[in-house]
Amino acid sequence: MTRIKRFSLNYALVDCNSLQHALSVHAHLTEHPTPGQIELIPAAQTVLVHFATPQQTESFITSFTVPEHSETTGTQTTTRIIETVYTGEDLNDVANATGLSVEEVITKHSSASWQVAFAGFAPGFFYLHAPDNTMDVPRRATPRTSVPAGSVGLAGQLSGIYPRSSPGGWQLIGHTNAPLWDLTQNPPALLEPGNTVQFKPVRELVEIPASASVTPPQPPEKGVARLDAPGLQTVYQDGGRDGLSHWGVSPSGFADIAAAHEANRLVGNAVTVTLLENLGGGLKLTATDDIVLAVTGAQVSATVTSPDEADDKTPRTVRLYKAFALKPSETLQLGPTTGGLRTYLALRGGFEAPVEAGSTSRDTLSGLGAPPLTTGQTLYTANLPASAVAVGARPLDVPSESITLRVIAGPRDDWFTTESLEKFTATSWQVSDSSDRIGVRLTPENPRDSTTPVLQRSREGELPSEGMVTGAIQVPPNGEPVIFLSDRPVTGGYPVIASVHPADLRLLAQAPPTTRVTFTFIDPAS
Incomplete structure (x- = not known):
């Protein structure tokens, strides 16, 4: 049903x-x-x-009434021919597991009409399904730490092609050099859900000419600042990559959307313009031109030092949530965060950064976007139109020692016992130090001696992979919740007990390790 x-x-x-x-x-x-x-x-x-x-x-x-069969108009789907050399490391194991010869495995795989079903764990990775495929292949007992790009694999009754080198547990039967994910192309993904894939056996692959190089926009000859220290981590972020889940691309973008929007607004930018997202404070930069900045987000000390100041002169303090100017050779220093976790630094006109898949945001899961900034890096302005500098704003709240998050039940709350649903809200959880932009991991604040997970399932078996959203609270078999943030995967295979209300996600993004977290269910219609 x-x-x-x-x-x-x-x-x-x-x-x-x-x-x-x-x-x-x-x-x-x-x-x-x-x-x-x-x-x-x-x-x-x-x-x-x-x-x-x-x-x-x-x-x-x-x-909505769910149709039992599609009512499509019969529009022709795109068919992609994937030339494949069938010399995979696991080809003999697949033959043994299916009771077929190697030649029969190759024939069955290459003669099947594979449909692109859905996107997987990385941009350009798709799960392929063939109604006429009769092979059912178990995953490897021990996943490989690195699967070469272009590897063609089988898992269960599905097939797939790794677009880049990554860990994986699929059985490898061949390889291809088809350009599955190429950011110089539009669109960057060779495949899309609804396409048909036909594998063509070949003895060797014809070298595919490299895509015509796209010359990236050249930054201005002169930068506006020099990064003297990035702190724990500083990355470029903007409004993100919404609408690309069908390619396996997560939204990414600002972790604390409200604080980032406020930083841009204060310097007169559009709210989604590229800025710097800093983790834990410690950022230091020196201006090489006249610039206007604003700092928002976590609670930090922000001071400015001029090179001509006497040694005994105290650096001037700048207020958070208020625009301020830096002159050439003046240095901005952020101290360690004393409340919250992430600080946002906006530049009037925006920061110049490479655009990948329509965004400058660094996606820490897929590797899209420029890598984290490094000491000595020159910073440039994008010179985007800006309006008048806004007046100061009231700082947004950040966590102190504890937060309560509003959550919406489901869609897989029925996978858990009644007792576990009660414990979900009754337990005081704690943010783990293994949390990041992909997800916040929680552990019970007062762990029990028992090895029984706090949250137990009411049913056995595995949940087939399904789409994920930012704020989804997955519960793996150990019973400890993981809450997805901006760099989340597109699909996941653990049941989601509930989702954090979007307005409360910024509190989670600002929660440092050891922050206490409790949940309260709300009616989404209220």
Whole structure:
């Protein structure tokens, strides 16, 4: 039976009974979009639908009738021919596992008509499904730490191609040099959900000419500042990459959206302009031109030192949440954070940074965007139009020692016992020091001696991969929640017990290790 479940405020999860049914629903919604529909994220047995408003989400949940078969118009799908050399390391193991000869494995794989079902764990990685495939191949008992780019693999009844070198547990049967993910191309992904893939056996691969190089925009000859120290980590961030989940690209962007928007507003920028996101304070830069800056986010000391100041003169303090000017050779120094975790530094006109997949944001999961900034790096302005500098604003709240997060139940709360749902809100959790921009890991503040997980499932088995949202609270088998942030994966395989209200995500992004976290369920309709 097909059900539609709420997933956070602006998402609905169509729970199908098979991959083929999920593909059918995806095809239907692609050709017949429902009001407010922004994006579709197909997965193994679900389709996640993103809406513009909570009201449109609720309307879809209560009124949409899920078709048992697609009502597509028969539009021709794109077929990609993937030339493949079948010499994979696991080819003999696959033959043994399926009771086939190596030649039969190759024939069955290359003769099947594979459909691009959904995006996976990295940009350009897609799960391929073939209705006529009869092979069912177990994953490797021990995943490889590095699978070469272009490897063709099998897992279960699915096939896939690794677009870049990464860890993986699929059985490798061949390799290709098809350009699966190329940022110089538009679109950068060779495949998309709904495409058909035909593997063509070849003895050797014809070298594919390198894509015509795209000359990146050259920064101005003169920078506006020099980064003297990045602190623990400083990265470029902007409004992110919304709408690219079908390529396996996470949204990324500002972790604390409100603080970042306020920093840009204070210097007269559009709110999504590129700025610096700093972790833990410690950032230091020296101006090489006249510039206007603003600092928001975590609580830090911010001081400015002029080179001509006497040694005994105290550096001047600049206020957070208020624009200030730096003259050439003046140095801005941020101290360590004393409240919160992430600080935002906006430059009037915006920072110049490389654009990848439509954004300058550093995605720490996929590696998109410029790497973290380093000592001595020159900073440039994008010279974007800016309005008048805004007056100071009231600082936004940041966590002190504890936070309470509003959460919306589901979509997989029915995977947990009644007792576990009660413990979920009754337990005082603590932010782990292994948290990052991908997700915040929680542990019980007062761990029990028992090895029994705090949150226990009410059912056995594994959940097929399904679409994820920022704020989703996954619970792996150890029973300790992981809350996804901006650099989250597009799909995940652990049940989501609840999702954090979008307005409370900034508190989580600002929560340093050891912060106490409690949850309270809310009615999304209220």
